[in-house]
Amino acid sequence: MEITDVTVHTVSLTNVAGEKADGTQDAAIIEVETDEGITGYGEADSSPAVVDAIVNAPVSHDKSAGLISVVLGRDPFDVEVLWNEMFDKTYFYGRKGAAITAMSGIDMALWDIMGKATGKPVHKLIGGAHRKSVRAYASTLFPADPSDTETMRERARTAREDGFTAIKFGWGGFGEAYETDRALLAAAREELGDSFDIMVDAGMIWGRDVKRAIKDGNRLDEAFDLYWIEEPIYADNIDGYRRIAEASQTRIVGGEEEYTSYGFRDFIERGGVDGVQPDVARSGGITHMCKIATLAQAAGIPLYPHGYSTDLIIAANLHLCAAHENAPLLEYCVEDSPLRWELVEEEFPVDADGYVAVPDEPGLGVTIDWDTVERYRTEF
Numbered sequence: 304m305e306i307t308d309v310t311v312h313t314v315s316l317t318n319v320a321g322e323k324a325d326g327t328q329d330a331a332i333i334e335v336e337t338d339e340g341i342t343g344y345g346e347a348d349s350s351p352a353v354v355d356a357i358v359n360a361p362v363s364h365d366k367s368a369g370l371i372s373v374v375l376g377r378d379p380f381d382v383e384v385l386w387n388e389m390f391d392k393t394y395f396y397g398r399k400g401a402a403i404t405a406m407s408g409i410d411m412a413l414w415d416i417m418g419k420a421t422g423k424p425v426h427k428l429i430g431g432a433h434r435k436s437v438r439a440y441a442s443t444l445f446p447a448d449p450s451d452t453e454t455m456r457e458r459a460r461t462a463r464e465d466g467f468t469a470i471k472f473g474w475g476g477f478g479e480a481y482e483t484d485r486a487l488l489a490a491a492r493e494e495l496g497d498s499f500d501i502m503v504d505a506g507m508i509w510g511r512d513v514k515r516a517i518k519d520g521n522r523l524d525e526a527f528d529l530y531w532i533e534e535p536i537y538a539d540n541i542d543g544y545r546r547i548a549e550a551s552q553t554r555i556v557g558g559e560e561e562y563t564s565y566g567f568r569d570f571i572e573r574g575g576v577d578g579v580q581p582d583v584a585r586s587g588g589i590t591h592m593c594k595i596a597t598l599a600q601a602a603g604i605p606l607y608p609h610g611y612s613t614d615l616i617i618a619a620n621l622h623l624c625a626a627h628e629n630a631p632l633l634e635y636c637v638e639d640s641p642l643r644w645e646l647v648e649e650e651f652p653v654d655a656d657g658y659v660a661v662p663d664e665p666g667l668g669v670t671i672d673w674d675t676v677e678r679y680r681t682e683f
Contacts, residue, residue: 304420306379308336309371309409311358313351314642314679325444326611327640331355332676333408337379341419344671345411346615348584349404352683357393357405367395370405379416386410386590390563399562403587410588411619411667418666425622425667429593432625436658439635440502441467442611445475449483452490459494462637468657469530470495471634473504481519488527497528504533507560511536513543517550524553531556531578544574556580559609563587564594571602582609583619596627606630611638613646617659618667621651625661633659645675 315329331347331354347354360369373392374385386406393402418425426432441462446454455472462470472491477484491501503523509516516535523529531554536543538560548555554577561570563586567579581587581595596606606629610616617635624630635653636643648670651659662668 304341304378304380305338306335306374306377307338309358309374310334310336311351311355312676313355313681313683314646314676315351315681316640316642316679325638325640327613327636327638327643329681330613330642330646331408332613332615332646332671333358333412335374335379335409335412335416337416339420341416343379343412343415343419343666344615344669345408345415345588346584346613347404347408348582348612348616349401351681353401354405354408355683357402358409364395366392368392370409374409379413380420382410382413382417382590385413386588399566403562404585407584407586407588410590411583411615414589415666422665424661424663424665425589425619426625426661429589429622429626432661433628434625434661436654436660437621437624437633438469438631438657439467439633439653439659440469440471440500441465442471442473442634442636443638445472445477445487447475449476449479449487451476452486455487455490456494459491463495463499465637466653466655466657467635469500469502469632471502471504471533473533474506477503478505478508481522484519484523485526488523492527500530501527502530502533505535507534507537509535511540511543513540513546516547520547521550521552524551529553533557533580534559541570541574544570544576548575548577554578556607559585561586563591564598567595567598571598571604576604578605578607580607580609582616583623584610584612584616589619589623592623593627596623596630600627600629604629605632607632608634610634611636613642614644614649614651615647615667615669617651618647618649618662618669621659621661622667635659641675642679645672648672
């Protein structure tokens with residue numbers, strides 16, 4: 304089997320709000336075709352135009368080439384070899400960031416191909432299933448207006464009614480002032496009761512202010528019993544993460560802005576975090592997600608895969624959570640966007656107990672809805 308073509312399908316909503324932290328407004332879907340008629344799909348969670356450029360860039364020199372020049376004519380089963388070669392060939396402009404996200408989308412598609420070719424779901428290829436379903440947490444945004452406690456109540460109420468037992472609020476108006484943060488979380492806790500798990504994604508709002516992250520984080524956790532505080536400071540401040548984790552009463556997690564097992568090795572060892580959140584569409588695809596899971600397990604901490612985009616990511620994360628014993632939670636974006644809900648034909652519903660079933664079809668177990676792709680296709 305040989306790879307015959309790689310296509311980046313870029314889609315976006317008509318009115319994209321650039322200031323909104325919403326990964327469901329656009330997407331880069333990567334299609335990898337083979338000479339045996341088997342096609343795999345993946346997603347690269349970065350600027351779609353940048354992903355397209357990285358995949359299709361001409362060769363500049365040995366360490367600066369477009370990814371398509373690396374994988375054409377190659378065996379998709381050589382997934383580890385191809386990952387390493389893509390990393391080497393983009394070293395001049397890569398190593399982290401958009402180059403790794405583009406690699407992630409291709410890598411995901413290769414695992415999809417391998418599963419379809421062997422008739423096995425991806426979780427079978429990466430070690431088997433520790434679980435048949437995964438507990439999901441509703442992932443949503445804080446209201447942009449930090450005084451809007453009614454929206455907090457509505458989002459909390461909807462999550463409970465939809466069967467979730469945990470919810471994460473992120474970004475939005477959080478972090479502008481302790482008083483408004485407290486009021487927002489008080490509204491959610493009052494709506495949900497004491498047994499419902501609440502996570503906070505600070506979205507790096509405390510920047511470089513480690514002292515404030517510790518002080519405000521501890522006060523909010525003491526008042527509302529938070530399950531975790533996510534990304535309290537800038538991702539590159541690894542020593543700051545350690546200081547916060549050592550001083551905090553709740554779990555301190557992060558990693559959606561980190562890349563590859565190399566980056567997560569340092570994040571885990573130096574950062575002292577209580578859990579890691581690599582994104583399969585950013586951090587190195589399924590190949591490096593498995594390596595990161597192993598690093599986390601060796602350190603005795605959970606893997607909490609990040610994902611705030613399409614059902615391609617939901618499907619990939621379900622396979623990863625099934626195959627890794629230390630991956631007990633699924634991030635389940637509940638944003639109201641057609642790219643979130645209509646990009647694939649399959650549905651991944653939350654059951655009455657707050658769990659989502661792991662796909663058992665070959666590959667990732669998803670079928671692209673091409674009507675949706677054409678409806679929102681963007682040309683660059």
